[in-house]
Amino acid sequence: MSMNDMTRRDREPAWWRLGLLTVALGLSIVSMGAQGRRGGTTTTDPIYQVRAALAHGDVSMARDLAANAPGGPARRALATALVEIFEGKDADARARLQPIAAANPLGDAALELGLLEVRTGHRDEGRRLLNALASVRTFSTPDDYLRLARAARGNREYLLANDAFQRVADVARPDIQTEWGDLFLERHMPGEAVTSYRLALKADERWVPAIVGLARALANDDPEQSRQDFAAAKAIAPDHPELWLATAEQALDDNDVDAAVDALDALGRVKPGSLDEAALRAAVAYKREGMAGAETAAARVHDLNPESALGYRAAAEQAARDYRFDDAAVLARKATAIDAEDSLAFFDLGLDLLRTGEEADARTALETSWNLDDSARLTKNLLQLLDHLDTFTVVPHGPFIFKFAPDEAAVLEAYALPLADEAYRQYTERYGFTPKGPILVEVFPSHDDFAVRTFGLPGLYGALGACFGRVIAMDSPHARPPGDFSWQATLWHELAHVFTLQLSDYRVPRWLTEGISVYEEHRRNPAWGRELTLQYARALNKGQTFGVKKLPDAFKHPESLAMAYFEASLVVEHLVALNGENGLRTLLLAYKNGATDTDAFSRAFGTNVDDVEASFQAFVQKQYGALAAAMGDPPRQVDANDIDGLRARAEAAPGNFVSQLTFGQALFRMQDLAGARAPLERAAQLAPEASGDGSPHMLLAAIAKQDGDTTRARRELRALLTYDHTNVVAARELAQLATDAKATDDEDFALRLVADLDPFDADTHTRLAQRLMARAEYAPAAVELQATLALGPANPAEAHADLAEVYLKMNKRDDAKREALAALEVAPTFARAQDLLLQASAR
């Protein structure tokens, strides 16, 4: 079943935090008074005080408070049960809660009992209790809304839960805001969760569940802050169960299984027998023992709660984390078999199947997830994306299946397929390996579609492509402004991942697979993958590079990611220089066989990481030492308009790039073009890799043009484009200068670059075709002309006639006649097309 956009729009949930939802709640709202909004007397309630003590990790105080709680035996029993639940003593808590819940089925005891029953595999009983609570529509305090929200969430009625939270959105109570944050986090809305957790901490900065929630919510976007939050929680309550649970999750994210086990052991000590612990142990078991281990661990979860899919879900998430999406899909499917009402399990299954390229099955799973929970934004995004993908042009080609947007297909097909073939051929030979296919390559003209295909959400602004082993998703040239990136380099990069991931059975560490992909880019085109050369040289000058041993860690920090990619590729380049290309294959196979970094280097190269580190540093110094010296800070700071100061600094530091460049730029700004030339030439000599509008070569080209020296201008632009390979503006300029000067070598170079960067520029295809025709390269000329016609040429009659001429040269008379007729249909009196028609018709 496929939902069309209108249907999905109809189902679209309103914007959660703004509270546009309308549920039955609205009719019976009792406005929260000022006292209620502040939390007021509620915080003096003994039950609240017990919750607060537990949230602060002070179990001892919680026990004391519970034992002495005023309000009668029932209140004391409830307070004690809360402590017992915290400590994992569910059976004791159940016994204590049951009589109170029976006496008051709409009270807190009923809520806690209902949640406990659901958690421990008595879903029907739990639902019965929670349904009663979720049906309440009379509210007088924030606690009434909180109770409803928690009951609804326990019943998987997420919209109702959210609506209840909205009614107390401005109540400054840490328990309410933390619970709301947890709901957001569960719904894949970390940004909203952060807001709630921060509100909670504003009310009580020691509320450990909020600190831990914040750390979880920030783990991807701000890992440094996340680490700090973890540390803060640990300082307050080192043995808080939620802290240990989150620590275990984070350790698995960091690929540190031993640390995860330690954390789970600690969790087991403070809260024995919890479902969460058992579920995460399934993830650990998968990591250590694969599918068999996951099965055993999932059985333990089953013992605790036969209705819970959490064990298989955790194992599936771990498999997905390890890029083993086939396993992840198998495990997620088992999760859905255990709990057919778990929308998140179906969502996970859908996402995993998308990553194995099984889009039809993915749709089925996602539709089921949507039917269970039509408030899930990610599910909606992915289903909409699948609807959109249905409109794409599918191009099966050898081991590949390409999917292009309909209006891009004709052009991208002409360019992408040969490039993919070349990559496949090279990689197959180089790595001695044929990957499992088909390899699905989806090219999105909208970056947000690419981001949704990758992670379910728009955004992901730094990424250009993604590879999941057999599936590649990437930006098309239309997804970003012209000259922003080379889509061909992206395709080449991602295809390398297909080989390294599969050859290593998905065990290659990230630093190595990225390093190889960037290295492969550079190998294909010396300008590709070297965009950060100057930044790297500057870092080298400052001693801020990572080296071999710190590279894996550098990949965990967003701020160092770009440089980590670059340096990883240098490591690979160095390893190839030392051990030959076969060494890479050996290294990947070592990882496949379970080696750690240390083992892998030893097995592959008979050396240790320290030795590789030492030789790498020597390699880097030899290759980039001079550039690093030039890229150092200038001897002193000088104002950009202080021409005398800049001159003095440039004279004092002839080997310093910044000193030369800034002096040259200042003279250029002042229109002292003759004066600017020398420092700019010096800067270009020191760092020929400098790119962009303010670069030495670009400015020298501008000076040459103003001097009327177009030959020099072309030379400078050519030098610039040798490194600045995505500068489509400079490439167009060079093409025009070269055309005017009939400098065919420059013209061919520049036109090819423009066509590669911006394949939707019909005029460039036309000009390129004319150059190819002039060189009697008719087959590639035909490709360019077909692209021209697909895009809509400036002059269709001429384009058809050109293609007719090319076909005639290729002795394809029928094709030539067809094109000549097409030209004449547009322009019946077009003499050249008439002659071509007569030639094509002559037998």
Next chain:
Amino acid sequence: MLCMRRIAAILAVALAMGLSIPARAAADNDRFVLLVSGASGDPAYATTFRRWVDALTTMLHDRFQYAADHVVVLTETPKAGESKATADGVRQAIAALKPRLTATDQLVVILIGHGSDDASGAKFNLVGPDLTVKDWSELLASVPGHLAVVDTTSASFPFLAGLSGHDRVIITATNSVAQRYATVFPDAFIQALSSDAADLDKNGRVSLLEAFTTASRTVAQHYEQGGIMATEIALLDDNGDGKGTIAGTENAADGNVAAVTYLQGAAAQTSTDPETQRLLTRQRELTDQIDALRRRRGEMAADEYNRTLEGLLTELATVSHDVRQRQGQ
């Protein structure tokens, strides 16, 4: 970016309608141009506007063989033979042109410079007091002959509705009152007028529709390739409804008159050699038959259409080839 479908739509208008209507103002002495380059406001603009004026006048005189007195030029800083681009200067120029024009003549008015739009109405900025679109409308109201106005300036959009009329071609560089930034359309339009590439139907001349289409494409590329938001989209109106059409619009209401309006005169081919003249006559007959066939395309089965078209095009190609041979080409 323009796609093939859009280009095809442009051509469909030109082909379906254009070729069946005799080109207007065939004789050189029937065509006039009034070129007004207004206040620049800035030395850089002054240089640019002057470059465009010189390029246009050179094209008109040297390439299109306009007589000197058929091109009336008003500029901010007049050179020899030019007048001052003031409101009075415009009034006098139009007043002087009127008695020289007949009902079959053609006047193309080209405005270069800046435009503005405020409470008093849209204006073309002249040296001194400006003329509003209403002023221009009144000035041009009683001009005899075929009139085309190409307002290449910023804020030119209101001129479309303001000057629209029966059998008039109005082109503006912008398509909304919000588009008030300096335009690149004039440069593209002037280049298109003399570009072989803009001759989409390969009949040896560039019509105003072809120039408009090609210039619009160039403008779109300028913004697209620069990665900047387009601040101008040109419009054409020639059916008198004052609404205007963007280049490439499918089934456009406008374009029929512009497709047969040329700055360049046509040289009708005749021959004293009877056989050559017979071939030329047959050539015209075949061209007319092809035009008629294309107009009926929607009513015919594809196979029949293609077969008939191929026959006609092949015969036309043969006849044209023979003509060229007999003419020694």
